[in-house]
Amino acid sequence: xxxxxxxxxxxxxxxxxxxxxxxxxxxxxxxxxxxxxxxxxxxxxxxxxxxxxxxxxxxxxxxxxxxxxxxxxxxxxxxxxxxxxxxxxxxxxxxxxxxxxxxxxxxxxxxxxxxxxxxxxxxxxxxxxxxxxxxxxxxxxxxxxxxxxxxxxxxxxxxxxxxxxxxxxxxxxxxxxxxxxxxxxxxxxxxxxxxxxxxxxxxxxxxxxxxxxxxxxxxxxxxxxxxxxxxxxxxxxxxxxxxxxxxxxxxxxxxxxxxxxxxxxxxxxxxxxxxxxxxxxxxxxxxxxxxxxxxxxxxxxxxxxxxxxxxxxxxxxxxxxxxxxxxxxxxxxxxxxxxxxxxxxxxxxxxxxxxxxxxxxxxxxxxxxxxxxxxxxxxxxxxxxxxxxxxxxxxxxxxxxxxxxxxxxxxxxxxxxxxxxxxxxxxxxxxxxxxxxxxxxxxxxxxxxxxxxxxxxxxxxxxxxxxxxxxxxxxxxxxxxxxxxxxxxxxxxxxxxxxxxxxxxxxxxxxxxxxxxxxxxxxxxxxxxxxxxxxxxxxxxxxxxxxxxxxxxxxxxxxxxxxxxxxxxxxxxxxxxxxxxxxxxxxxxxxxxxxxxxxxxxxxxxxxxxxxxxxxxxxxxxxxxxxxxxxxxxxxxxxxxxxxxxxxxxxxxxxxxxxxxxxxxxxxxxxxxxxxxxxxxx
Numbered sequence: 001x002x003x004x005x006x007x008x009x010x011x012x013x014x015x016x017x018x019x020x021x022x023x024x025x026x027x028x029x030x031x032x033x034x035x036x037x038x039x040x041x042x043x044x045x046x047x048x049x050x051x052x053x054x055x056x057x058x059x060x061x062x063x064x065x066x067x068x069x070x071x072x073x074x075x076x077x078x079x080x081x082x083x084x085x086x087x088x089x090x091x092x093x094x095x096x097x098x099x100x101x102x103x104x105x106x107x108x109x110x111x112x113x114x115x116x117x118x119x120x121x122x123x124x125x126x127x128x129x130x131x132x133x134x135x136x137x138x139x140x141x142x143x144x145x146x147x148x149x150x151x152x153x154x155x156x157x158x159x160x161x162x163x164x165x166x167x168x169x170x171x172x173x174x175x176x177x178x179x180x181x182x183x184x185x186x187x188x189x190x191x192x193x194x195x196x197x198x199x200x201x202x203x204x205x206x207x208x209x210x211x212x213x214x215x216x217x218x219x220x221x222x223x224x225x226x227x228x229x230x231x232x233x234x235x236x237x238x239x240x241x242x243x244x245x246x247x248x249x250x251x252x253x254x255x256x257x258x259x260x261x262x263x264x265x266x267x268x269x270x271x272x273x274x275x276x277x278x279x280x281x282x283x284x285x286x287x288x289x290x291x292x293x294x295x296x297x298x299x300x301x302x303x304x305x306x307x308x309x310x311x312x313x314x315x316x317x318x319x320x321x322x323x324x325x326x327x328x329x330x331x332x333x334x335x336x337x338x339x340x341x342x343x344x345x346x347x348x349x350x351x352x353x354x355x356x357x358x359x360x361x362x363x364x365x366x367x368x369x370x371x372x373x374x375x376x377x378x379x380x381x382x383x384x385x386x387x388x389x390x391x392x393x394x395x396x397x398x399x400x401x402x403x404x405x406x407x408x409x410x411x412x413x414x415x416x417x418x419x420x421x422x423x424x425x426x427x428x429x430x431x432x433x434x435x436x437x438x439x440x441x442x443x444x445x446x447x448x449x450x451x452x453x454x455x456x457x458x459x460x461x462x463x464x465x466x467x468x469x470x471x472x473x474x475x476x477x478x479x480x481x482x483x484x485x486x487x488x489x490x491x492x493x494x495x496x497x498x499x500x501x502x503x504x505x506x507x508x509x510x511x512x513x514x515x516x517x518x519x520x521x522x523x524x525x526x527x528x529x530x531x532x533x534x535x536x537x538x539x540x541x542x543x544x545x546x547x548x549x550x551x552x553x554x555x556x557x558x559x560x561x562x563x564x565x566x567x568x569x570x571x572x573x574x575x576x577x578x579x580x581x582x583x584x585x586x587x588x589x590x591x592x593x594x595x596x597x598x599x600x601x602x603x604x605x606x607x608x609x610x611x612x613x614x615x616x617x618x619x620x621x622x623x624x625x626x627x628x629x630x631x632x633x634x635x636x637x638x639x640x641x642x643x644x645x646x647x648x649x650x651x652x653x654x655x656x657x658x659x660x661x662x663x664x665x666x667x668x669x670x671x672x673x674x675x676x677x678x679x680x681x682x
Contacts, residue, residue: 023078027071036068053116056096094154104148110134117606123565136616137609157608209280224250244305247298252388254295259392261288264507265399271508282510296348303341336381343374365453403504413499418488421566422475430469438463438538439511439531443504448495449482458530462537472570474527510678517653521557525658529560533571543583556588563596568623579626590627593634607631636669644673
């Protein structure tokens with residue numbers, strides 16, 4: 001065997017040699033010490049869910065039928081998947097369907113492998129639908145009506161979908177979990193500069209108000225730093241003190257600005273005025289974070305500058321370190337400054353993302369409340385600071401008073417349901433004072449879950465419903481998991497106050513600007529669909545009542561992505577209503593993607609089967625919608641190019657709610673076709 005492998009290296013060169021090393025490493029990782037792979041090990045090693053499906057794969061790899069796979073058998077199988085011709089790879093997939101090895105696939109075999117493939121992907125389909133799916137695919141592929149599918153017929157069915165065939169052929173190394181070999185790019189520097197240029201262009205196209213704000217903020221900081229430094233320089237101070245005082249002046253500006261960034265009620269009011277589109281209101285939280293980090297750096301410069309100055313004064317014969325620091329910390333400026341630094345360090349560290357990722361949201365929340373002390377000690381440290389904070393501070397106190405008053409008025413839950421997809425659905429009576437627009441969000445406190453914590457969630461009901469509010473909460477953190485566990489319990493076992501909740505809001509969001517767009521493209525990833533559920537419900541209600549705002553809409557594209565089938569339960573009834581209602585049927589283009597499926601050998605067959613089923617029945621197999629579910633991730637460049645071609649003269653705006661990584665991709669692709677872009681931030 002070793003001689004054969006060495007000969008193969010000589011014949012095929014370094015690339016194949018590298019592939020062989022990867023395959024051998026993968027084999028050893030699965031096989032363990034005995035250097036042989038049995039069926040159970042193959043299932044675990046390839047991450048297969050279905051045991052019967054894994055047994056079919058194992059039978060194809062175990063060529064001699066010994067019950068174990070050797071290194072050479074594994075290499076031979078992997079070589080076909082990686083370097084074999086498209087027909088060789090299709091032959092493996094066909095053999096996987098051909099259970100009895102007679103060279104054809106009969107209806108029972110096709111039904112069996114589709115059932116195993118659905119189970120492998122954790123897709124729940126009823127027996128009746130499975131039979132309909134298999135029957136539709138069989139009739140489509142068995143073109144000669146022989147009652148059995150030959151390899152030629154199977155190949156023709158896959159070849160009819162070139163993109164699907166290419167995807168299946170290219171995904172083999174991923175399925176085997178082999179490392180991807182990416183060619184080294186020697187133009188890294190040039191590509192980095194181009195990426196920065198593209199980023200700048202996207203920001204200029206979509207975020208000019210944000211860029212303007214950052215520029216004004218930077219100029220303001222530089223000006224304040226300069227004023228403080230020049231004043232100290234005129235006194236003849238050393239460089240350390242000059243920088244320390246420059247930072248102190250800039251901190252006054254930041255202390256006022258950081259309050260403005262958290263005036264949620266005021267910012268929501270501005271959003272609803274004609275000034276809203278020209279202000280970077282969607283970036284309030286981002287700006288708050290920027291100001292927080294800049295303030296922390298300025299505080300370090302201020303403290304570090306004075307420490308350096310005091311250290312330069314230390315002289316064993318005259319001023320000892322103990323004397324200098326004793327005088328400093330015994331003064332009002334000294335002890336208040338020391339306290340300020342201590343508070344700031346605690347607040348800053350506990351505000352970093354890793355704290356919340358560790359499930360320590362309550363630590364973040366409690367330490368963030370220390371900002372009251374920070375402002376108090378800042379005023380003690382620099383009494384004239386009051387001139388900077390009197391206006392934003394007054395507005396902030398007014399908003400806090402409003403929040404406090406509303407926070408004392410409980411709302412009552414009428415229902416709390418734990419949905420199978422780890423989402424909690426809350427229904428409550430809408431308070432009389434709660435006036436909101438579609439797409440806005442609210443802060444929620446549930447005392448039975450936590451007495452202190454407030455969390456933001458988008459309202460999923462529409463504002464035209466004056467009696468009910470609805471929220472959907474995905475279980476992603478400690479608080480949301482506790483809420484879901486409470487909802488999953490039977491009412492007799494819940495705390496007596498489980499119906500009592502408190503609301504703070506509503507607050508504006510980018511999604512509420514959708515009615516200002518002629519062609520909005522709504523993209524929701526998972527629970528990121530929530531703001532768009534409210535908007536789509538509002539569109540449906542307004543179209544039925546002939547509201548003039550919706551008549552301005554030319555087309556609404558709604559793209560919803562989920563990693564698993566169960567997540568579609570959230571709003572599938574709403575989607576079906578939008579498809580069937582004559583007022584919205586032609587207005588809204590629904591596109592549904594199931595993105596959690598990984599590449600495997602029968603993915604192509606399942607995709608073709610679902611397409612054929614949809615053509616026959618007119619409904620999607622998984623959701624029951626008229627819109628088919630695509631078993632893949634969207635090709636955003638192709639999707640956006642198609643929409644641009646359909647609306648060449650119209651302003652198109654993309655609205656997204658979901659993870660930051662995907663947001664960067666969407667922002668880039670939106671810029672390529674001159675789309676506006678907005679992302680939910682709260």
